Amino acid sequence: MKNKEKEMGVHNIQKTKLDDIDISTEYDIRATLAEGSFARILLVRHRRTSTKVVLKAIHMELTAENEFDREYHYSYHLSAHPNILSVYPVAFTTQNCFVFAQEYAPLGDLSGSVKAGGLSELYCKRIAEQLVSAVTFLHSLKLVHRDLKLENILVFAADMTLIKLCDFGATVREGTMVTKHRCIWQPFLPPEICELVSNERYECKLSSDCWQLGIILFVCLTGCPPWQSADISDSDYCNFMRWQKRKTTKVPVQFRPFTSRFLRMIKRLLERKPDKRSSATEIIKYLRDRWIDRKTSGKTSSCGGGCASSSVIELSRRESINMYLYQLDDKTHLVDESKNRLKKLLSGYGLETTIDQKAMTKRVWEWLLQCDYQTTAKFESV
Numbered sequence: 001m002k003n004k005e006k007e008m009g010v011h012n013i014q015k016t017k018l019d020d021i022d023i024s025t026e027y028d029i030r031a032t033l034a035e036g037s038f039a040r041i042l043l044v045r046h047r048r049t050s051t052k053v054v055l056k057a058i059h060m061e062l063t064a065e066n067e068f069d070r071e072y073h074y075s076y077h078l079s080a081h082p083n084i085l086s087v088y089p090v091a092f093t094t095q096n097c098f099v100f101a102q103e104y105a106p107l108g109d110l111s112g113s114v115k116a117g118g119l120s121e122l123y124c125k126r127i128a129e130q131l132v133s134a135v136t137f138l139h140s141l142k143l144v145h146r147d148l149k150l151e152n153i154l155v156f157a158a159d160m161t162l163i164k165l166c167d168f169g170a171t172v173r174e175g176t177m178v179t180k181h182r183c184i185w186q187p188f189l190p191p192e193i194c195e196l197v198s199n200e201r202y203e204c205k206l207s208s209d210c211w212q213l214g215i216i217l218f219v220c221l222t223g224c225p226p227w228q229s230a231d232i233s234d235s236d237y238c239n240f241m242r243w244q245k246r247k248t249t250k251v252p253v254q255f256r257p258f259t260s261r262f263l264r265m266i267k268r269l270l271e272r273k274p275d276k277r278s279s280a281t282e283i284i285k286y287l288r289d290r291w292i293d294r295k296t297s298g299k300t301s302s303c304g305g306g307c308a309s310s311s312v313i314e315l316s317r318r319e320s321i322n323m324y325l326y327q328l329d330d331k332t333h334l335v336d337e338s339k340n341r342l343k344k345l346l347s348g349y350g351l352e353t354t355i356d357q358k359a360m361t362k363r364v365w366e367w368l369l370q371c372d373y374q375t376t377a378k379f380e381s382v
């Protein structure tokens with residue numbers, strides 16, 4: 001099939017015919033893997049075939065049918081790619097949920113693997129290469145993922161030789177007018193989206209995914225994001241911007257462990273103007289270069305560490321992560337109502353809610369704070 005036809009096919013979202021089934025007669029529910037604000041991820045065994053699969057159950061009261069159709073359509077059509085989660089031709093409704101089946105990722109998502117101080121350079125490059133492949137595939141079909149973050153990258157091998165992108169709930173065709181996605185991960189948002197007022201509509205661009213790829217690589221290498229928010233009220237972001245615009249030659253402290261080649265790549269991915277930002281494929285050009293500078297990584301860690309002169313800046317970064325934790329606490333009430341409805345629904349199946357996604361996220365961030373005290377011995381081993 002020619003590219004153009006392929007592209008048209010993927011945008012032709014069909015209404016999915018959904019039979020209503022009783023989940024517990026067909027599936028044996030083994031565990032709740034995660035619970036977001038809108039969906040629950042269940043590990044189940046299909047009774048008839050004895051196959052282990054994952055069901056994503058999206059609450060009907062919180063998601064319109066056409067939104068479910070879009071997520072399922074894209075998830076299913078994109079899953080032919082080796083670095084995109086496989087989704088099966090199984091979709092149905094239960095009492096109050098839209099459900100579809102997908103393959104099980106035994107090692108969970110990447111946020112569980114990226115520990116304080118980050119992953120080794122080798123692992124980060126493996127992740128980069130596979131992510132670029134998945135995102136380039138999406139972009140070749142003129143689709144924008146819009147929610148690239150560690151939680152949406154599933155791990156199939158502990159040495160990162162196989163990772164897969166998931167969650168196409170926010171995916172739309174390039175150029176679609178949208179409002180800001182209900183994403184709590186402010187550090188991953190590009191500046192053009194950060195600066196929008198609530199409910200302001202904007203035109204979706206592929207370049208927002210490229211920004212998020214840059215942030216993901218930074219978090220994988222260091223264990224924490226470069227700033228809390230890409231706007232001028234954030235001093236870490238301001239320092240970066242001043243350096244990027246050549247108003248200072250001082251490399252921002254969180255970028256000091258990197259080589260000039262990596263800095264060149266990340267500067268272009270984190271370009272403020274979306275139209276000037278580099279494409280995902282450009283990352284490939286840098287995969288053979290060294291990313292961590294052995295000389296500087298020992299002296300200063302992007303997450304703090306030994307450099308006394310940077311302690312003031314590090315303190316402000318710590319504060320910004322603390323602020324983020326505070327915001328998480330503060331936002332909990334926003335999702336409470338939807339969560340309660342979800343709980344009510346799930347209790348209909350005799351399921352109790354045991355995983356609190358927000359509490360888990362908060363724990364991860366609290367733990368990331370510890371990286372301020374970590375040295376970067378791991379860099380030596382690359």
Ligand SMILES: Nc1ncnc2c1ncn2[C@@H]1O[C@H](COP(=O)(O)OP(=O)(O)OP(=O)(O)O)[C@@H](O)[C@H]1O
Nearest residue numbers: 033034036037039041054103104105109151167169
């Ligand atoms: N197939 C899978 N195998 C193992 N774990 C999974 C799978 N799918 C999802 N998960 C886990 O569930 C989490 C949430 O999944 P997903 O992003 O699809 O749900 P969501 O409700 O759209 O999330 P969000 O809160 O971002 O809207 C993932 O971050 C991952 O930890």
